[in-house]
Amino acid sequence: MGSSHAQQTVSKNEAQTGGGTPKGDAFLFFRNFFRHPRMLGSIIPSSRFLIKQLLQPIDWDKARVIVEYGPGVGGITAEILRRMRPDARLIAIEMNPEFVSFLRKTLVDERFQVVEGSAADVRDIMQKSGHSKADYIISGVPLGSMPQAVREAILRNTCEALATGGSFLVFQFTTRVLPDLNRFFRYVRRKFEPLNILPAHLFFCQPGTA
Numbered sequence: 001m002g003s004s005h006a007q008q009t010v011s012k013n014e015a016q017t018g019g020g021t022p023k024g025d026a027f028l029f030f031r032n033f034f035r036h037p038r039m040l041g042s043i044i045p046s047s048r049f050l051i052k053q054l055l056q057p058i059d060w061d062k063a064r065v066i067v068e069y070g071p072g073v074g075g076i077t078a079e080i081l082r083r084m085r086p087d088a089r090l091i092a093i094e095m096n097p098e099f100v101s102f103l104r105k106t107l108v109d110e111r112f113q114v115v116e117g118s119a120a121d122v123r124d125i126m127q128k129s130g131h132s133k134a135d136y137i138i139s140g141v142p143l144g145s146m147p148q149a150v151r152e153a154i155l156r157n158t159c160e161a162l163a164t165g166g167s168f169l170v171f172q173f174t175t176r177v178l179p180d181l182n183r184f185f186r187y188v189r190r191k192f193e194p195l196n197i198l199p200a201h202l203f204f205c206q207p208g209t210a
Contacts, residue, residue: 045075046140046171049195050202054171055079057204058136067126067134067161068092069119069154070141074103080138081109091129093119120153122161133163144176151177155184159207168205173198181205 046054054076058066060083071077071092080090092114094100100116107114115125119141126134137158143151158168168185170177171193181188186208193200 045073046200047193047196050171050193050200051076051079053191053193054138054169054202055083057167057169058083060085063135064088065126065131065134065163066090067122067137069122069137069139070094071103071114072096072099072140074107076138076140077103077107077112081107081112084111086111089113089129089131091115091126091131091134093117093122093125118154120150120157122154122157126161133166134161135163135166136169137162137166138169140171142172143170143180144172144174151180152184155180159184162207166206168203168207170203170205171200172203173200175201178203 063084064087066080066084066088068077068080068090071094074092077090077092084090088111090109090112092103092112094103094114094116095118097116100114103114113129115129117125119139122134122137126132139158141154143154146154162168170181178188178190181203184207185205187206189204191202191204193202
């Protein structure tokens with residue numbers, strides 16, 4: 001019931017704004033890739049195959065607070081909203097102001113908040129939103145191409161922001177970040193999705209118990 005309600009909400013608002021068309025999404029993403037290639041990592045948004053596999057581990061009945069890093073034009077974001085409980089909350093953290101503006105116009109949902117900022121500040125952002133812990137944190141930002149200090153700050157704060165039993169769901173286009181994931185998380189499971197441009201490595205991570 002909640003999933004159907006979310007899908008209706010997203011579809012209704014996309015129709016009202018006229019900005020949520022696949023062609024418009026792809027053009028905005030394509031243009032920003034050439035401006036900020038290190039921030040995006042890929043020239044086009046994620047495929048439906050990647051989105052399905054990335055979100056597969058989520059227990060939607062129990063997920064109350066979800067955070068997404070680098071939502072871009074909202075391909076994954078919209079699917080999360082379609083599946084989320086009516087009383088769940090999705091906080092998206094995005095550094096690109098064009099994407100922030102686009103998401104606020106096209107994904108109007110009372111359960112959704114997009115914040116312009118850095119994933120390294122996830123704990124502060126969550127606290128300001130009234131949440132201390134997240135059940136799931138989802139990320140497609142290119143962690144491997146970031147400076148080591150920034151990557152470590154993101155991973156450290158992600159671990160601390162996750163609730164007991166929570167998971168960090170990551171996709172990347174290289175395995176460069178794997179050693180750091182193994183250092184910060186107790187458990188890291190790997191998968192691969194070839195049906196994406198570029199083919200993607202997926203990592204499902206859980207921190208150690210406190």
